[in-house]
Amino acid sequence: xxxxxxxxxxxxxxxxxxxxxxxxxxxxxxxxxxxxxxxxxxxxxxxxxxxxxxxxxxxxxxxxxxxxxxxxxxxxxxxxxxxxxxxxxxxxxxxxxxxxxxxxxxxxxxxxxxxxxxxxxxxxxxxxxxxxxxxxxxxxxxxxxxxxxxxxxxxxxxxxxxxxxxxxxxxxxxxxxxxxxxxxxxxxxxxxxxxxxxxxxxxxxxxxxxxxxxxxxxxxxxxxxxxxxxxxxxxxxxxxxxxxxxxxxxxxxxxxxxxxxxxxxxx
Ligand code: S5P
Numbered sequence: 001x002x003x004x005x006x007x008x009x010x011x012x013x014x015x016x017x018x019x020x021x022x023x024x025x026x027x028x029x030x031x032x033x034x035x036x037x038x039x040x041x042x043x044x045x046x047x048x049x050x051x052x053x054x055x056x057x058x059x060x061x062x063x064x065x066x067x068x069x070x071x072x073x074x075x076x077x078x079x080x081x082x083x084x085x086x087x088x089x090x091x092x093x094x095x096x097x098x099x100x101x102x103x104x105x106x107x108x109x110x111x112x113x114x115x116x117x118x119x120x121x122x123x124x125x126x127x128x129x130x131x132x133x134x135x136x137x138x139x140x141x142x143x144x145x146x147x148x149x150x151x152x153x154x155x156x157x158x159x160x161x162x163x164x165x166x167x168x169x170x171x172x173x174x175x176x177x178x179x180x181x182x183x184x185x186x187x188x189x190x191x192x193x194x195x196x197x198x199x200x201x202x203x204x205x206x207x208x209x210x211x212x213x214x215x216x217x218x219x220x221x222x223x224x225x226x227x228x229x230x231x232x233x234x235x236x237x238x239x240x241x242x243x244x245x246x247x248x249x250x251x252x253x254x255x256x257x258x259x260x261x262x263x264x265x266x267x
Pocket of ligand 1: 036038091119150151152153181206207208215219236237238239240
């Protein structure tokens with residue numbers, strides 16, 4: 001199916017260059033799964049991508065989790081991700097002022113050279129988005145920022161009155177914003193977020209798992225189908241996949257469910 005048909009109004013309304021790349025990738029891969037590859041060794045990450053690469057649309061990394069990181073091994077991992085037709089999403093959760101965030105896109109990890117999408121908190125004000133985009137521009141790249149509008153973890157402060165609304169109004173008109181992180185564990189909160197966001201930006205959701213309930217250390221989970229029907233455009237799944245005995249099969253099951261639900265939503 002054509003992306004315009006699958007994504008409907010979101011396809012026409014989007015204004016960040018990475019969004020259509022993602023939407024097209026989802027249609028090629030028939031998956032809305034963003035793998036949260038929260039492993040601590042390069043060997044583990046390589047094995048995981050070999051297993052699940054065909055079933056996911058994007059690879060989410062925490063580059064500073066990896067014990068045996070080297071620039072060379074990371075470059076090879078990124079090449080592997082590209083060979084699997086994956087967007088690369090560094091979940092760095094930047095939060096500083098614009099110029100420092102721009103500098104943090106460089107540094108030892110040089111995120112600006114390999115990440116297509118990054119996360120940021122808006123706690124320091126909306127200029128962080130321009131700082132991150134300047135980081136990409138410094139090396140002739142472009143990318144998209146996902147602003148955290150909600151979180152999945154128990155007791156987080158993004159639920160305080162007015163925070164989510166301020167985040168959405170700060171990000172909605174900025175073409176550097178790819179979309180927002182919403183809370184996949186609470187479909188009603190997500191429905192509200194979607195109403196505020198409209199069709200111009202995507203919403204990606206962590207806190208989803210086929211086994212609904214509470215996770216470790218305050219993580220909460222909802223069902224991916226409920227999240228997509230409530231307006232999620234990408235399901236971020238970590239331990240649900242990488243802790244299973246058969247990550248490839250489990251990723252395939254998440255992919256099928258996510259794609260079927262997207263078609264149900266669009267149809
Ligand atoms: O609110 C959030 C935002 C994010 S990006 N809650 C989250 O859990 N995340 C990330 O999603 C978190 O950093 C982790 O990499 C992933 C969830 O992993 P899981 O193992 O709970 O599926």
